[in-house]
Amino acid sequence: MTAPVEGFSKLSKEAKIRWIASRYTTHPEATEALLKRYWNEDSKLQQLHDEFIENTITNFYLPLGVAPNFLINGKLYAIPMAIEESSVVAAASKAAKFWLERGGFKAEILGTEKIGQVHFLYQGNPELLKSFISYLIPVMKQDASSITANMEKRGGGIIGIELRDKTADIPNYYQLHCRFETRDAMGANFINSCLEQFSASLLREAQNYDGLIKDQGDIEVLMSILSNYTPNCRVRAEVSCPVKKLDEESGLSGDTFARKLVQAVSIADNEPYRAVTHNKGIMNGIDAVVLATGNDFRAVEAGVHAYAARSGQYRSLTRAEIQGGQFKFTLEIPLALGTVGGLTSLHPLVKLSLEILQHPSAEELMKIVAVAGLAQNFGALRSLVTVGIQQGHMKMHLLNILNQMGASKAEKEAMVNYFKTHTVSHNEVVKALEAHRSN
Incomplete structure (x- = not known):
């Protein structure tokens, strides 16, 4: 049995590799050679990559492809996509070309509000707590002013703070539900810094607020953290055209093709087993662009899937309909993205991807990412209702x-x-x- 290691993080990268290779691989010399083969020859660039995470031993490469011919709100894009799965970039490109000839994609922002919460316990008088929080809100904002100053200059900041009584769900549980605008930043660090300051203000002021603590029990802050569920930071993408223009290369008439697409989406909306695979295909396109632009695809995934289940049943993220001879296909999802901060200014390929996208704002990137997801879903459904998914x-x-x-x-x-x-x-x-x- 391999013994535990002490001080692994303090070892040099070469020593980490030797330790891993000698204890956990069959051919240590070959392992060392493999890991070093993926180091970047530029030592400064390699050091940059080494410092993205902890205990780095090498780089793990993914292909970066480009899907061209995306016409979005009248502007032509080539969309960078980082992904390992076969056919994703090809399907996106094919869908882009299909809709390029039918008017392109349209996208609009429905909101940009993000959420963070301070979770705490209090056993005392709820009415007294409400009075205290009303007093506390301007104090918290003032205490956080040094954190919010730069964000406010860019048009962002704290939108609102409210007390939520959750004691019906968990005894003594309350939360400060806080809303933020973070402009072109994804905003996680900004939001968490504000929330931790709110917690400190809450605990400090509670000691001095008449009657709140005395004979009522302490306020105990459990945690202060942003939420990756952002239903009010949302984007809609859509395509539409006359049904007669949907005549398919497989030989299907526009009427038949449109009807099959609508039925396929309806099945995904009502059958969770199908909905999961349906939405996974959407995320193929979304994650690939999110990753290429240095954003947090795990946060996006969690928020999008929560949104898909907001009715109490997991459903399709897309909608399809035929009205008055017109076919319409839409996607509406929450997306919290950034184009400044984080990896966007550090990773060379992230910077290049944003350059290829013509330096979008966060709102523009939301539109592009949503369109990529819609295109991916259209491409998958097009194959499923015609030749089948496996051929391509x-x-x-x-x-x-x-x-x-x-x-x-x-x-x-x-x-x-x-x-x-x-x-x-x-x-x-x-x-x-x-x-x-x-x-």
Whole structure:
């Protein structure tokens, strides 16, 4: 059994690698060589990457692709996408081209408000607590003024603070529900700094507020933290065109294609097993752009999926309808994104991705990301209701299978040509490559 290690974080990167390789891998020398192969030759750039997280041993690469031809609110974009899954970039590009010829995408911001909360316990008189919080709110804002000054210059800051009585859910539990505007910053550090100051103000002032603590029990702050659920920081993306313009290359008429799309979305809206996969496809597009632009895709995922379940049942994030001969396809989601701060000014490829997107504001990035999700969903549904999902996906996956088998460049070219007219599966690729090699 491998013994625990003391002071691992204080070891050099080389020593960390040697420790990991010698204790947890079968071929330590090969492991060391592999990890060092992914170091950047530019020592300053490597140091920058090393300092993003703790205990760094190497870099983990993902492909960065580009999906061109996205017409959004009359402006043409090429959208950078960082993702490892086959067919995502291809599907987005195909959907962008499809809608480019039908008027493009439209997107609008529905709100930019973000939330943070101070969670605390109090056993005393609720009416006295309400009176205290009314007194406390301007004090908290004043105490946080040094934190909010720069944000206020940019048009952001604290929007509101309110007391919420949650004692019906948990005994003695209350919260300060706080609303913020963070402009082009995602705002996590700003919001958390404000909340921690609110907590300090709450505890300090409670000691001196007449009757609040005496004979009533202490106020106990449990935690102060932002929420990644941002239903009032929301964006809508949509496409629409006459049904007759939806005639499909697969041979479906526009009427049939539109009807199938509407039914497919309806199924996802009513069947959670389908909704999860349906929304996962949307997140393929969203996460890829969020990651490429240095934003927090885990926060986005959590908030979006919570929004999908806001009715009490997990449902589709998209809507499709036919009215008066017009097909309309929409996506509405919460998105808390930033284009300043964090990795946006540090990671060279994040900076490049934002440059490719023409230096968007946070609101513009929200629109772009929502459109990427809508395009991805349209591409997936288009395949599902016509030729099926596997035809395109497995052809994109073909190169992965060939790489696993160590195929040469010439063999890859031969196999790609062969599978233009044959169905791709792992077994069929193995058989075809073996046959090719034996000739």
